Amino acid sequence: MIIGRSAEVEYLNKIFNEKDGSLVTLYGRAGVGTSSVWHEFVKDKKYVYIKCPKASSKQINFMISSDLSLKGYEFTDAFPSFNSILEGIASKYKLDKFVLILDDFENCFKADDSYIEDLFSFVRLNKSDNRFLCVLVSHDTRYVENIFVSKIGKNALAINGILKVQPVSFIDLVMFYNTKDTAQCMDYFALLGGNIAFYNYFDVNSSLKENIIKNYLRSDSVFRRVGTDVVLEYLREVNVYSTILYCLANGHTKLNDIYLHTGFSRAKISVYLKNLMALDTVEKVSSFDTPGNENTMKGVYRISNPIVNFWYKFIYPHESYLELMSAEKFYDTFINDNISDFLKDVLPLICKEYLILLNKKHGLPIKVTKYGEWVGKAGTIHFIGKDEHRNILAAYCALGEEPLNYSEYEWFEYCLKEARISADYIYLFSKKGFDEDLSEMLADKEVTYVDIRNL
Numbered sequence: 001m002i003i004g005r006s007a008e009v010e011y012l013n014k015i016f017n018e019k020d021g022s023l024v025t026l027y028g029r030a031g032v033g034t035s036s037v038w039h040e041f042v043k044d045k046k047y048v049y050i051k052c053p054k055a056s057s058k059q060i061n062f063m064i065s066s067d068l069s070l071k072g073y074e075f076t077d078a079f080p081s082f083n084s085i086l087e088g089i090a091s092k093y094k095l096d097k098f099v100l101i102l103d104d105f106e107n108c109f110k111a112d113d114s115y116i117e118d119l120f121s122f123v124r125l126n127k128s129d130n131r132f133l134c135v136l137v138s139h140d141t142r143y144v145e146n147i148f149v150s151k152i153g154k155n156a157l158a159i160n161g162i163l164k165v166q167p168v169s170f171i172d173l174v175m176f177y178n179t180k181d182t183a184q185c186m187d188y189f190a191l192l193g194g195n196i197a198f199y200n201y202f203d204v205n206s207s208l209k210e211n212i213i214k215n216y217l218r219s220d221s222v223f224r225r226v227g228t229d230v231v232l233e234y235l236r237e238v239n240v241y242s243t244i245l246y247c248l249a250n251g252h253t254k255l256n257d258i259y260l261h262t263g264f265s266r267a268k269i270s271v272y273l274k275n276l277m278a279l280d281t282v283e284k285v286s287s288f289d290t291p292g293n294e295n296t297m298k299g300v301y302r303i304s305n306p307i308v309n310f311w312y313k314f315i316y317p318h319e320s321y322l323e324l325m326s327a328e329k330f331y332d333t334f335i336n337d338n339i340s341d342f343l344k345d346v347l348p349l350i351c352k353e354y355l356i357l358l359n360k361k362h363g364l365p366i367k368v369t370k371y372g373e374w375v376g377k378a379g380t381i382h383f384i385g386k387d388e389h390r391n392i393l394a395a396y397c398a399l400g401e402e403p404l405n406y407s408e409y410e411w412f413e414y415c416l417k418e419a420r421i422s423a424d425y426i427y428l429f430s431k432k433g434f435d436e437d438l439s440e441m442l443a444d445k446e447v448t449y450v451d452i453r454n455l
Contacts, residue, residue, distance in 0.1 A: 002033075002036050002037075002040050003168070003172050003175050003176050003196070004033075004168035004169065004172035004175075004196060005033060005036060005037050005040065005165075005168075008026075008037045008163060008165060009037060009040050009041050011161070011163055012024065012026070012037070012038070012041045012133075012135070012163070013041065015133065015160050015161050016041075016045075016099070016133045018160070019130055020127065020130070020160070021130075021133055021160050022123050022126065022127045022130075022132065022133060022134065022158070022160060023120075023123050023133070023134045023135075023136070023158055023159050023160055024133065024134075024135055024136070024159065024160050024161040024162070024163065025135075025136045025138070025144065025148070025159060025161070025162045025163065026038060026135055026136065026137050026138075026163050026165065027136075027137065027138040027139065027140070027141060027144045027162075027163075027164055027165065028139065028141065028164055028165030028166065029139060029141050029279065029280040029281075029305070030139045030197075030230075030233075031195030031196075031197045031198055031305075031307070032165050032166065032167050032168070032194060032195055032196065032197065033165060033168065033195075033196040033197045034137060034139060034165045035103075035137070035197070036196070036197065037165055038101055038135055038137060041099070041135075042099050042101065045097075045098065045099050046093060046096050046097070046098040046099070047098055047099040047100070047101060048068075048089050048098060048099070048100050048101065049101045049103065050064055050067075050068075050100070050101065050102050050103065051067075051103045051104060052064070052102060052103060052104045052105055052106075052107040052108045053104075053107060054104075054107050055107075055111065056111060057082075057108075057111045057112035057114070057115070058079055060082075060107070060108060060111055061079055061080055061081065061082055061085065062078065062079050064082075064085055065078075065079075065080050065085055068085070068088070068089070072092075073088050073089065073092065074088070075088055081114075081118070082108070082114065082115050082118045082119070083118040083121070083122065086100075086118065086119070086122045087122075090122075090126065090131070090132070093131070093132070097130065097131055097132060097133075098131070098132050098133075099132065099133050099134075099135060100132055100133070100134045100135070101135050101137060102119075102134065102135070102136050102137065103137045104137070104138060104139070104140075105136040105137065105138060106138050106140050106143045106144070106148070109148075109151060109152075116151070116152050116155060119134070120152070120155040120158055123158050124158060127158075140234055140279075141164070141278060141279055141280050142234060142275065142278035142279050143234075144162075144164075145278060146278055166194070167193055167194020167195060167196075168194040168196045169194065169353055170185070170186075170189050170349070170350050170353050171353070171357070172194070172196065173185055173188060173189050173192070173194075173196075173199065176196065176199050177199070177204050179204050181204070182452075182453055182454070182455060183431075183453060184204065184208075186343070186346060186347070186350060186431075186452070187208050187343050188202055189306075189346050189349075189350065190306060190342065190343040190344075190345065190346035191211075191212070191306055191307070191310055191343075192306060192307060193305060193306040193307065195305070195306075195307060198222070198223075198307070201214075201215050201222055202215065208339075209331055209336075212331060212335065212339075213327045213328060213331055216310070216311070216314075216315060217315075217322060217327035217330055217331060218327050219322075223307055223310075223311065224315075226307055226308060226311050227242065227245065227308055227311035227312050227315070227316055228242065230279070230281055230305070230308055231245075234279060235275060235279075237272075240264070240268075240272055241272060241275075241276065242312070242316065243262050243264075244258060244262070244264075244269065244272055244273065244276070245276070245281075245282075245303065245308065245312045245316075246312050246316055246317065247261050247262065248282065248301055248302060248303050248309075248312070249303055249309050249311075249312035249313040249316075250312070250313060250317070253285075253300050253301055253302055254297070254299050254300055254301075255269060255270065255273075255299040255301070256299065258301075273301055280304060280305065281303065281304060281305050281308055282301055282302070282303055282304060283301065283302060283304040284300070284301050285297070285300040285301065285302060285373075285375050286372070287372065287373065287374045287375050287376070288371070288372035288373060288374045288381075288384040288419075289372075290374060290384070290419040290420055290421050291419075291420035291421070292376070292417075292418050292419040292420035292421070295376050295377055295378070295418040295419065295420075296374065296375060296376055296377070296419075297375045297376060297377055300375060306346070310342065313338075313342060314334055314335050314338075314342075318330070318333075318334045321333070321334070340401075344399045345399075347397050347399060347429070347431065347452060348373070348380075348382040348383075348397045348399075350452065350455070351382060351383065351395060351397045351427075351429045351450070351452070352373075352382065352383050352395075354429075354450070354455055355368075355371075355383055355385065355393075355395060355427065356371070359371075359385070364385070364393060364425075365393065365424075365425045365446070366385070366387040366389075366391045366393055366424070366425065367387050367388070368385035368386065368387055368393060369386065369387055369388050370385070370386050371383065371384060371385040371386070372384060374415070374419050376415055376418050376419060377418070378414060378415055378418050379411060379412070379414070379415045379418075380415065381394055381395075381396065381412070381415050381416065381419060382395055382396055382397045382429075383395035383427070384419075384421065391424045391425075392421055392422065392423050392424050392425070393423065393424065393425040393426075393427065394416060394421070394423035394425075394426055394427070395426070395427035395428070395429065396409075396412040396426075396427075396428055396429070397429040397430075397452075398428070398429065398430040398431070398432070400432070401432060402432055403430065403432050403433045403434050403435050404428060404430040404432070404433075404434050404435060404438065405434075405435035405437075405438060406435065406437065406438055406441050406442075409428070409438065409442065412428075424446065425446045425448070426445060426446060426447045426448070427447075427448045427450060428447060428448070428449050428450065429450045429451075429452050430449075430450075430451060430452065431451070431452040431453055433451060434449055434451075
């Protein structure tokens with residue numbers, strides 16, 4: 001079984017084995033491993049794979065039929081209809097149940113509405129025979145979540161399931177690299193996040209600097225154009241989107257800050273941010289609901305894809321220099337002094353994942369039923385969890401390069417007061433350990449100390 005994807009594959013198998021299972025939508029942003037899910041699912045099954053190109057409907061049918069002809073399928077017409085293509089596939093599997101993979105299916109649906117009617121008519125016609133499962137695959141999260149269902153109308157009733165492939169966890173990354181070097185894995189997670197499709201590009205036997213140079217800075221690097229690629233693939237007006245992403249990557253995270261930097265109207269910024277959120281590239285920061293709501297930061301956004309975040313933080317502002325200096329000199333000039341600050345931002349995400357996992361295994365002092373972070377005007381509470389009896393667990397993750405001391409804890413306690421909550425249990429995380437006097441000074445509190453290096 002592929003790492004981190006057993007639940008998704010089991011879900012598809014469940015639908016495949018159901019008597020009325022005939023169509024499912026599988027989607028996720030590029031990089032999270034959507035393709036690996038269906039590859040794992042079909043490896044013990046008969047299947048037909050169709051890649052839907054961006055083209056006119058006539059050209060799409062020509063390319064699909066030509067590709068299938070090379071695999072032994074026969075069509076009497078050089079430009080067969082999509083319905084004829086489907087019938088041709090079905091005729092080859094008269095006695096066997098099979099899987100039909102339509103990859104980038106939205107390209108067909110955007111080209112001509114007839115693809116929708118042909119596909120769903122075919123599904124309804126063969127549903128009772130339980131002869132096949134059609135898997136509609138897409139990496140365009142914006143299309144699937146905002147356009148797809150309304151476009152197909154009543155045909156949506158024929159869909160047996162819609163499965164979104166999420167980024168994998170930090171634990172999955174550790175399992176992938178199979179190393180005991182937790183610090184190295186944290187750095188990789190800060191740069192790659194849960195985009196498991198790109199993990200093979202990083203080499204555990206190379207330094208962080210070497211991996212960044214190889215994958216980001218050289219002319220043939222896989223992430224050399226990642227910032228504009230994510231916009232060009234699905235959106236227009238690259239100049240506007242790139243300007244907004246630059247703002248977010250460089251500390252202008254509030255809507256008003258973006259307005260002051262860009263001069264774009266607030267209404268325009270909101271629309272473009274919404275489109276970026278639909279692509280799972282940007283997320284809006286929502287604080288845990290507390291009595292101190294007036295002390296929270298509102299209208300805050302951040303880039304949720306760390307690969308894109310790195311690109312707009314370090315490469316986009318200085319891209320011209322990549323043509324003028326070596327990749328190593330570029331790293332030393334523009335990245336080296338600021339990379340540690342970039343990497344530390346991932347620590348609260350790892351701590352949150354750790355607490356959620358403990359909660360699932362009943363390893364916390366309370367059974368958390370609701371959780372989130374609290375982003376205040378004074379600072380951030382990285383995790384707040386509440387149980388059904390309103391008991392509260394709060395956590396703080398030290399991001400500095402020194403052991404967590406009492407002075408820093410007092411700042412965290414001030415944030416709790418600003419949020420107007422009283423924590424029954426406190427978890428403190430640090431990657432540099434804890435001041436030797438801290439536990440003594442907090443002896444009257446329910447505090448758990450966690451060294452991130454030992455997770």
